[in-house]
Amino acid sequence: MITCVIIWNLSVQRIKLYHKNITLVEEITEKNKLKDAETRLLELYTISKKNVVFLRDLIELDLKTGIPLAITHKKLAYFLNADPNYFQARYIDLRGMEVIRVENKDSTVAKTYQYKGDRNYFIKTLHLNKGDVFVSNMDLNIEHDKVEVPHRPTVRFFTPIYIDNVLQGVVGLNLNAKNWLDSFKGQKTTFLNSKNEVFYSGGDEKLYAPSKTDLTKKDRFGNAHYYQRKISLEGNQNWTLFTEPNIVSIQNQLTEYKTSTYSTAVILTIGVMLFLSIIYSLYKKNQYINSLNKTIRDRLNERNTLLKEIHHRVKNNLQVITSLLSLQSSFIKDDKIKGLFRYSQYRINSMAIIHEMLYKSKDLSKINYGDYARRLASTLISSMKGTNKKIDLKVEADEIHLNLDTSVPLGLMVNEIITNSLKYGFKNIDEGLITVKFEKLQYPNFLMYIGDNGSGFSDEIDFRNTKSLGLKLIHMLTLQLKGNIEKDNTESGTHYILTFQEIEQIS
Structure with missing residues (x-):
């Protein structure tokens, strides 16, 4: 009975509203x-x-x-x-x-x-x-x-x-x-x-x-x-x-609408019990689905919390490793071996930054790579050259977000290239510019320009065939990213052009 009253009350209200609307339309037209x-x-x-x-x-x-x-x-x-x-x-x-x-x-x-x-x-x-x-x-x-x-x-x-x-x-x-x-x-x-x-x-x-x-x-x-x-x-x-x-x-339109509305109300009244029974059944099913959805949301929240905790702990563990290497190197007198320890710390730090950005991000699957490259490069410049040297940094990235499996090897590669720039390109130079630029190609392909305007490569060094651990690591990481790296000899200093693919992440 309540449902029937509601149906007929709504029908009357609809007719009043329709009358008001057609009168308003007529008023607007005339005005x-x-x-x-x-x-x-x-x-x-x-x-x-x-x-x-x-x-x-x-x-x-x-x-x-x-x-x-x-x-x-x-x-x-x-x-x-x-x-x-x-x-x-x-x-x-x-x-x-x-x-x-x-x-x-x-x-x-x-x-x-x-x-x-x-x-x-x-x-x-x-x-x-x-x-x-x-x-x-x-x-x-x-x-x-x-x-x-x-x-x-x-x-x-x-x-x-x-x-x-x-x-x-x-x-x-x-x-x-x-x-x-x-x-x-x-x-x-x-x-x-x-x-x-x-x-x-x-x-x-x-x-x-x-x-x-x-x-x-x-x-x-x-x-x-x-x-x-x-x-x-x-x-x-x-x-x-x-x-x-x-x-x-107005009266003709209102009469036609009244006939249609009252006819619909009669049909709805006849079928109201069947309709309400279906609604009740759907309501019970919807409650069950909502309960399942809540359980899934809770599980997802737990999963995200665990992932954040894992990334946080990985970042902390990597920092512990960095601290251990720093402590160990303090007992070493040989500057060459000390340098190897220090560059290993830089490599570990490049991975630690990724895990830190992941646990601080809302999206636990990707990081903003422009922000990452800017932070990594700034840290390297500050660590290797200090704040007195005027080594500028220019990073351009069009909202590029990369997953963990791609970010780590690419971050190691950026670390090696910038480390070489600071170590050799600006060896006796107090001012300079390091440039990093990312571009999106047809997915999953990307393009990276990276380099410096320092003193450049020595003629005695073969870019593709060298005993340098850093350059060997760059070539290995390029293969891991299914990419190709070329040295750009048209610019002064040292510049690389890298094409790579986002590695499909397996959850």
Whole structure:
């Protein structure tokens, strides 16, 4: 019973959520339409301000240069013919009399001029600073104290004209907003001017009369009946756009979803007992699997702890061996034999560092070989040359991680090469550079460049056939790594190019 109640309660909640979502989608769609309309109006508004400034500059230039007004008339006519959004352009002098008036309905120049000195747009424009633009609210164009028919929604853009900083009059453009309002055809969008008068209606509102729509109205679910957007241009031109959601579409979608949801709830109720029995069975199996997983995790943690302890002890044992060799060498007088002991300590230390890095790492199978090479080389430089000698180290590695079976022989090889560099390459040199660089090739292949800018190989030494233990060890380790080593004679000093493979580790 509890399960059935939950199923039906969830079904009701899903229907409510679906209703909320489709209402939200409808709201977003309608608000996007309003936002798009506002964007287009702002563009038209901005362009109109630029156009009236352009006409002002044109008339100012003509007046300064004494060009006949007939030519200026033609320029304004060309402008109106080029842009159907404007139906009238004019220049009015300080007395309020029209000096130029051109209309684009026939692109003719007016034969009689009217007095506009009592018009609000003329008076306000005269009081503007140079360069400012007056923009009127949207209204119906009035000529001879009558509204023009057919109706023509108008926004006026006026700016003062100055010549040599002396006010001469005003120039203005009349924008016909009908083209912009006609873009709402087919939509349930209504446009109100600042006086709440309807200039376009997507419903049953009467045009050019006060709106009777209550924009705060909501349905029984608390959803708004109308979505509105207030438009304010530079804080003084205020209009309102509002639209209605598609209630019929929302109801049809909701009815279809209710049918589908309730049908699913009935089927779920019929099969609930079988479903719960399967769930219970799976639950018991899942408990058993979780118990096994926990046991495995515990065993893995124990294994990792043991491995860390082993690596730690191996590292400690190698350090004990190093200490024993150091103690033993203190009783030896022969410097050559002492050197052999010391180089053996370096080799053992190269392995000890690997085990130390492994037990400190989260990944017990691999180490970051760039960090290892940097640490090993720094230790050798400090041990063999001290801190007073300026032997620099440059290590480059692209996040290369190698397993234990590869790290040990490769570390011994790096140890031998750097030891030789410090022993022979910088024998009588206090400054120098040791370079180690690793590159990934196609797995499991890798490339290592290693060398120094010291005094270089003696001509008497055969790189591939020598009695030197260090060089013999390098060749043996190269074979162990299934690789190949070459001496790079193009660089000054001693440099090697080694290709090697990561040795497959057997657990």
